[in-house]
Amino acid sequence: DVKVTQSSRYLVKRTGEKVFLECVQDMDHENMFWYRQDPGLGLRLIYFSYDVKMKEKGDIPEGYSVSREKKERFSLILESASTNQTSMYLCASSLSLGGGTGELFFGEGSRLTVL
Amino acid sequence: DQQVKQNSPSLSVQEGRISILNCDYTNSMFDYFLWYKKYPAEGPTFLISISSIKDKNEDGRFTVFLNKSAKHLSLHIVPSQPGDSAVYFCAASFSGSRLTFGEGTQLTVNP
Numbered sequence: 001d002v003k004v005t006q007s008s009r010y011l012v013k014r015t016g017e018k019v020f021l022e023c024v025q026d027m028d029h030e031n032m033f034w035y036r037q038d039p040g041l042g043l044r045l046i047y048f049s050y051d052v053k054m055k056e057k058g059d060i061p062e063g064y065s066v067s068r069e070k071k072e073r074f075s076l077i078l079e080s081a082s083t084n085q086t087s088m089y090l091c092a093s094s095l096s097l098g099g100g101t102g103e104l105f106f107g108e109g110s111r112l113t114v115l
Numbered sequence: 116d117q118q119v120k121q122n123s124p125s126l127s128v129q130e131g132r133i134s135i136l137n138c139d140y141t142n143s144m145f146d147y148f149l150w151y152k153k154y155p156a157e158g159p160t161f162l163i164s165i166s167s168i169k170d171k172n173e174d175g176r177f178t179v180f181l182n183k184s185a186k187h188l189s190l191h192i193v194p195s196q197p198g199d200s201a202v203y204f205c206a207a208s209f210s211g212s213r214l215t216f217g218e219g220t221q222l223t224v225n226p
């Protein structure tokens with residue numbers, strides 16, 4: 001079974017703090033994604049990566065950055081957290097971007113509260 | 116531009132009855148559609164999918180129907196069980212590209 005592990009389930013941070021959310025997958029997937037989930041807005045893509053050291057902006061990249069130094073690990077960084085970044089953050093991985101079904105495997109999520 | 120839309124934020128049904136969750140899309144290039152289920156404080160899990168070359172796919176109590184001409188798909192759950200209470204997300208892709216998700220529908224199955 002694919003396992004996607006997010007390092008922190010719950011975090012509380014203060015406005016202006018730098019926040020790191022870590023994600024590790026164990027199935028040698030090429031592609032990794034960061035989404036945020038907010039009520040009524042569904043899952044919105046922040047960033048994704050299709051290879052080590054490669055990254056692409058998703059639909060809402062502002063205020064975020066990412067890092068992928070190793071294939072299995074994809075980090076989401078909030079340089080200066082703001083209250084509007086309070087959300088559930090979901091990491092996901094997939095085997096391929098082209099030619100496959102696009103099916104994603106998700107981690108359990110990280111609930112971030114910014115005070 | 117919301118290419119995948121779930122117009123019903125919530126749905127409530129009685130245990131044992133049918134649940135029908137709907138999803139509309141605008142991009143005719145989409146060739147694969149998926150449903151995910153999400154419980155609170157957990158990540159979404161894959162439920163069922165359908166290719167655009169089919170109009171129906173069934174897996175146990177779950178059936179997905181695709182109407183390409185109407186750009187509409189639906190998920191049927193029969194019979195509904197209290198454990199089915201969750202948020203259901205519709206998603207679409209083309210040529211295995213990144214998934215585009217709908218807003219989600221909260222299903223509540225009452226005992």
